[in-house]
Amino acid sequence: MTDDPLVSLDDVSVEFTSGEGMLDLFSEPERVRAVDGVSLDLYENETVALVGESGCGKSTLGRTAIGVQRPTSGTVSFRGQDVWAAKDDGTGSIPFEQIRRSLQMIHQDPSSSLNPNQRILTSLDLPVERWYPDLTREERHRRIYSLLEHVGLDPASDFANRFPHQLSGGEQQRVALIRTLLINPELILADEAISALDVSLRVEMMDLMLELQDIFQTSYIFISHNLANAKYITEKSGGRIAVMYLGKVVEVGPVSEVVENPSHPYTQALKWATPELYDDESDSEFPLRRIDVPDPDDTPAGCRFHPRCGEAREVCRAREPTQYPVNGDEHTTRCYRADESHEYWQSEELSAADDWEVFD
Amino acid sequence: MSDRARTVGTDDRPTDADRDAVLVAEDVSVSFTLDRGKSDVLRDVDLQVFRGETLALVGESGSGKSMLASAFLDAVEEPGVTTGDVTYYPEDGDPVSVLEADEERLKSLRWGEVSMVFQGAMSSFNPVMTIREHFRETLEEHDADVRAGMERARRILEDLYLDPDRVLDSHPHELSGGMSQRALIGLSMVLEPEVLVMDEPTSALDLLMQRAIIELLERLREEYDLTIVVISHDLPLVSELADRIGVLYAFELVETATTDEILYESGHPYTRALLRTTPSLHRPVSEMQPIEGSKPDPVERLAGCSYAERCPLADSQCVSEDPDLVELGPTHRAACFHSDRARTEITIDQAAEVTDD
Numbered sequence: 001m002t003d004d005p006l007v008s009l010d011d012v013s014v015e016f017t018s019g020e021g022m023l024d025l026f027s028e029p030e031r032v033r034a035v036d037g038v039s040l041d042l043y044e045n046e047t048v049a050l051v052g053e054s055g056c057g058k059s060t061l062g063r064t065a066i067g068v069q070r071p072t073s074g075t076v077s078f079r080g081q082d083v084w085a086a087k088d089d090g091t092g093s094i095p096f097e098q099i100r101r102s103l104q105m106i107h108q109d110p111s112s113s114l115n116p117n118q119r120i121l122t123s124l125d126l127p128v129e130r131w132y133p134d135l136t137r138e139e140r141h142r143r144i145y146s147l148l149e150h151v152g153l154d155p156a157s158d159f160a161n162r163f164p165h166q167l168s169g170g171e172q173q174r175v176a177l178i179r180t181l182l183i184n185p186e187l188i189l190a191d192e193a194i195s196a197l198d199v200s201l202r203v204e205m206m207d208l209m210l211e212l213q214d215i216f217q218t219s220y221i222f223i224s225h226n227l228a229n230a231k232y233i234t235e236k237s238g239g240r241i242a243v244m245y246l247g248k249v250v251e252v253g254p255v256s257e258v259v260e261n262p263s264h265p266y267t268q269a270l271k272w273a274t275p276e277l278y279d280d281e282s283d284s285e286f287p288l289r290r291i292d293v294p295d296p297d298d299t300p301a302g303c304r305f306h307p308r309c310g311e312a313r314e315v316c317r318a319r320e321p322t323q324y325p326v327n328g329d330e331h332t333t334r335c336y337r338a339d340e341s342h343e344y345w346q347s348e349e350l351s352a353a354d355d356w357e358v359f360d
Numbered sequence: 361m362s363d364r365a366r367t368v369g370t371d372d373r374p375t376d377a378d379r380d381a382v383l384v385a386e387d388v389s390v391s392f393t394l395d396r397g398k399s400d401v402l403r404d405v406d407l408q409v410f411r412g413e414t415l416a417l418v419g420e421s422g423s424g425k426s427m428l429a430s431a432f433l434d435a436v437e438e439p440g441v442t443t444g445d446v447t448y449y450p451e452d453g454d455p456v457s458v459l460e461a462d463e464e465r466l467k468s469l470r471w472g473e474v475s476m477v478f479q480g481a482m483s484s485f486n487p488v489m490t491i492r493e494h495f496r497e498t499l500e501e502h503d504a505d506v507r508a509g510m511e512r513a514r515r516i517l518e519d520l521y522l523d524p525d526r527v528l529d530s531h532p533h534e535l536s537g538g539m540s541q542r543a544l545i546g547l548s549m550v551l552e553p554e555v556l557v558m559d560e561p562t563s564a565l566d567l568l569m570q571r572a573i574i575e576l577l578e579r580l581r582e583e584y585d586l587t588i589v590v591i592s593h594d595l596p597l598v599s600e601l602a603d604r605i606g607v608l609y610a611f612e613l614v615e616t617a618t619t620d621e622i623l624y625e626s627g628h629p630y631t632r633a634l635l636r637t638t639p640s641l642h643r644p645v646s647e648m649q650p651i652e653g654s655k656p657d658p659v660e661r662l663a664g665c666s667y668a669e670r671c672p673l674a675d676s677q678c679v680s681e682d683p684d685l686v687e688l689g690p691t692h693r694a695a696c697f698h699s700d701r702a703r704t705e706i707t708i709d710q711a712a713e714v715t716d717d
Contacts, residue, residue, distance in 0.1 A: 053566040054537070168654065169421075198420040199593055200637050204650035225566050228596075228639040235645050259641055273571035274641050275596035277623055278710040291521050291572045292536060 004080065005041035006219055007065055007103070007187055012038050012074035013247075014060050032297045034060040036247035037074070042187065045213065047220040047239030049230035049255075051270065055296055057247040062189045062221050066103035078102065101131050104180045105189035108196055110172035113179065114164040120148075120175055121160035128182045147178045151208055170201040174208065181212055187219045194229060206233045213237065227274045231259050240330075243267045246296060246304045253331030263326045263333035265309045303334070306350075311337060315347035376408065376691050381449060382555055382587050383409040383432055383474065388444035390427045390436050400661065401440070402427040403611045406685065409555070411451070414581060414588040416598035416619075418634075419608035422655060425591045428608065429557050432589070433470055434458050448474060451554060471502055475553035477545055479560035484544055485532035491543050492528035495550055502551055509550055516546045519583065520576055538569035542576070549580070555587040563594065570594075574601050596638055599623060604691070607631045610656050610666035613685065617692040624710070627688045627699030629671045632706040647709040665696070673698045673705065 014035040034057040042048055042065065050058040063069035064076060067083045076083045081094040090096070107113050114123050124144045128135065135143075148156035151174045164172055173193065180188055190209065194202045210233065213220065220239075224230045230241055234255040241259065242252040243266065251264040262268045269287045288308045294300055303321050306312040315336060324338035325331065336344035390402040402424040409415050409432075419425040430436045432446055446458040448469065456469060470476065478484050485494060492510075499509035514524040520542040532540050541561065548556060561577075562570040578601060581588055592598045599605070599619050606616040607628065615628040626632050633651045640648070653670035656662060665683050668674040677697055685693040696702060 053568060170654075199595070200420060200634060200651040203637050203639060203648050207650065226639075227567065228641050231641055232639040232645050232648065270567060271641060273567040275571065275594070275600055276640055276642055277596045277599055277635060277638060278640075279642065286572060286575060288568070291569070292538060 005077075006044050006046075006079065007042040008075075008077045008080075009038055009040045009061075009065055010075045010077070012061070012064055012071045012076060014057075014064055014069060015072040030297045033247050033299070034296070035064060035071070036299075038247075038249050039074075040065075040242060040249060040252070042219055042221065044186070045217055045219055047210075047213070047222055047234050047237040049222045049224060049234045049239065049241045050244060051224060051227055051230045051241055052244035053225060053293055055246075055293065056244040058223050058244045059191055061244065061249075062105075062191055062223050065221055066105055066187060066189045067099055068103075068105070101183055102186040103189075104183055104185040104187070105191060106173075106176045106180050106193045108192040110169065110176040110196075111164055113176045114172060116164050118163070119160065120162055120164070120167070123164075124148075124160070124175070124179050124182060127179060131183050143182060144178075147182065148175075151178055151212075170197055170205065173197060173205060177205075177209065177212070181216050181218070184216065185218060187221065189221045189223070191223045192225070193222075195224065195226070202229060203232065206236070209233065210237050227259070227270050231255055235259075243270065246293070246299055248304065248334060250305065250335070251331075251333045253326065257327055257331040261327065261331075263331070263338050264305075264335045265311045265337075266305050267333075303336075313344055313347040313349050315342075315344050317350065376410075379408075379410040381408040382411040383589075384445075384447045384449070385428070385432065386445040386447075388428070388431050388442065388446060390424070390431055390440050390442050392440050400611055402431060405431075405444075405613045407606060407613060407616065409587060409589055410604075411554075411587055412581075412585070413603045414577075414590065414601055416602035416605045417589065417591045417608060418593070418595050418598060418605055420593055420655070423608040424611040425608045426559050427611075428613075429476070429559050429589065429591045432458070432557055433474055433476055434461070434466060435470070435476065468502065471498065471548075471553065472551045473553055474555040474557060475548040475551065477548045477556065477558040477561055479563055485540065487532055489531070490528065491530055491532070491535075491547075494547055495528070498547060498550055504551060512552070513546065513550050516549050517543065519580060520546050521572075522546070538565050538572070541565060541569075542573065545573075545577075545580075549584065549586075552584070553586075555589065557589045557591075559591045560593070561590060562597065563592065570597060571600075574598075577601060595634060596640070607634070612666060612695065614667070614696070615692075615694040616685070617688075617694075621689070621692045625688075625692070625703065627692065627694035627702055628667075628696045629673055629698070629702045629706055630667045631694075632702055632708060633670075635708050636706070643709055673701055 012035060013033060015031050015033050017031055038061055050062060052058045060069060064071050067076060070084055078099045079094060081092045083099055086092045086094060086096040086099055125140055128140045145156040148159055153159040153171060153174060194205045197205055222233050234241055239255060240253060241255050242249045245266050251258060251267045258267060262271055272287050287310050289310060290308045294307060300307050302317040302319055306316040321334045321336050323332045323334055326333050326338050336342045385405050385407045388405045389400060392399045392401060405428055417425045417428060427436060431442050434442060436442045442459060448456040448458055495510060495513045496506060499506045517524040517527055522539060522542055527543055535543060562573050574597060577588060580586060590598055602619050604618050605622045607614050609630045615626060615631050622631060636649045637651055651670060656666050664679040664681055668678040683695045683697050685695045687693055688699055
């Protein structure tokens with residue numbers, strides 16, 4: 001890992017307009033801020049897991065990090081080069097084409113990235129041909145066969161001649177992964193890439209991703225709603241976990257810190273919700289005031305987690321917390337409780353009207 | 361389930377033999393006829409569901425677990441053929457032979473006595489109807505008292521932490537995934553069934569919502585005196601809820617036991633491999649092992665044990681002979697010739713990780 005980040009997100013926000021349906025013809029379209037002022041650096045060979053509930057903005061943030069989604073404000077840089085400046089005016093040291101090639105993704109549903117009417121060989125060959133026009137057909141095929149064999153799709157010539165529907169879900173996902181790796185990217189966004197796989201195949205797929213990371217020297221953004229999977233892949237590679245809630249990264253740090261020593265009440269709730277087979281101290285008290293996430297187009301004032309937070313006090317409703325260090329600079333949280341001298345500790349607890357299990 | 365006893369099989373809990381069964385499957389198979397030949401998607405399942413329990417049926421995609429759930433209600437879709445016997449034993453009244461019951465009897469059975477919640481609430485609701493209309497229609501179709509039924513609906517929705525006024529007035533798409541799934545569970549309970557059969561009730565939802573629904577189901581079971589059969593691929597999640605677990609592999613039931621017996625003393629190599637491969641927050645990552653190999657083909661039926669190809673303990677007997685479910689204890693059955701070896705040779709590290717710092 002070098003000191004310079006591979007990809008750097010600086011105060012990035014992404015807004016979408018919603019409610020543009022027929023019924024809303026006469027009202028102002030609402031702006032939904034899917035990502036809200038996120039700064040995050042990703043380093044070479046690093047695995048960062050983005051964890052959070054659906055609608056928290058983790059997919060949008062991931063897509064922004066690989067230059068697929070243009071941020072409404074803030075900058076995304078690749079090796080110091082502003083990605084969107086490279087696209088818009090072609091200035092800068094790194095051409096946009098090279099940035100695009102370096103930042104790739106694999107989808108949750110592998111069949112969506114494989115043309116059902118094309119043999120596996122064709123699906124794998126086309127991107128290599130596009131990005132590496134100097135390679136001969138034989139050289140391309142040699143690379144493809146060797147990677148197919150490497151991921152256990154052996155005999156490679158047999159698998160290469162199949163159509164996607166002739167592969168199992170796990171095999172399709174392996175093909176999708178090597179299709180991305182053949183382009184030799186520097187960062188791969190894996191958006192719920194193992195969620196659709198059977199439980200017995202998930203560990204195998206994550207192991208394969210890490211093995212190929214060693215060979216190809218790639219970084220991963222691993223998006224998951226499952227903290228146990230996020231822990232598995234980041235712990236094996238010494239990576240970090242970033243927890244998102246309603247557009248903000250509320251806690252980020254090395255996996256051991258975030259999982260063993262979670263600081264934000266939301267991370268603690270996610271940990272509580274992660275089922276454990278052999279858990280003797282399972283505490284069954286539901287740790288949140290409310291089960292449901294607020295509408296994303298109606299972000300709560302103050303700390304956006306306060307309506308659900310079991311620890312919330314008046315100050316949490318009044319003002320939004322900034323980042324606080326937890327254990328050194330690597331581990332940060334957006335919660336007043338990390339600051340021992342914060343006025344939070346003198347602030348009043350939320351009134352009875354905001355008490356547990358109130359319907360909205 | 362924190363008070364679950366760690367010692368297994370030594371206490372004086374009732375054995376399977378003297379419990380009161382509410383649903384019994386005997387020799388149940390489901391098959392489809394394909395171009396390539398006949399395909400069994402469920403084979404010779406014998407299973408009892410006991411009154412008042414929560415039974416989890418666990419397996420991977422294509423294991424036959426959803427077929428078993430449908431077979432309980434004779435709801436396997438054409439051209440699937442269900443054979444064997446399924447018997448429903450009402451609390452009062454005569455037993456019902458489900459696979460032989462006429463349409464009229466099935467209709468009252470399916471909502472009023474044994475209710476089914478399928479995965480994905482969105483596909484179960486009609487998108488142009490409000491939630492209120494779904495409740496009304498269900499009550500009317502079963503000639504129930506609509507007024508009393510809607511009162512009950514409101515109470516059930518509140519028990520599911522939903523605001524009845526808001527939810528009843530909404531169309532399905534106006535609710536979040538977690539809300540509509542809870543509304544669907546509410547709908548399945550409005551005719552006061554004795555048994556709820558739920559196929560992956562939480563799999564499309566986020567972790568927090570999954571766990572919340574598991575907690576809610578636990579409360580509902582007590583309050584409404586329910587028997588719950590939950591079908592899932594997620595062993596850690598259902599182990600929080602279930603009293604007993606049945607494990608399916610390649611269209612067969614390979615093990616049934618109490619949840620603790622499954623976790624601490626499982627006797628089938630597949631169950632043990634599944635426990636080992638499950639990512640965990642507490643256990644060291646080095647302990648997690650993938651399961652080698654892939655699932656067998658539904659058409660080419662193997663002579664021996666269907667897990668033999670992937671099993672580290674398989675020998676010549678396993679390849680030539682199909683093991684029956686045998687009793688390992690009064691509440692524990694497994695289909696393996698080598699259960700003892702499985703327990704000693706396929707180890708599962710249950711301990712929490714010891715961290716250095």
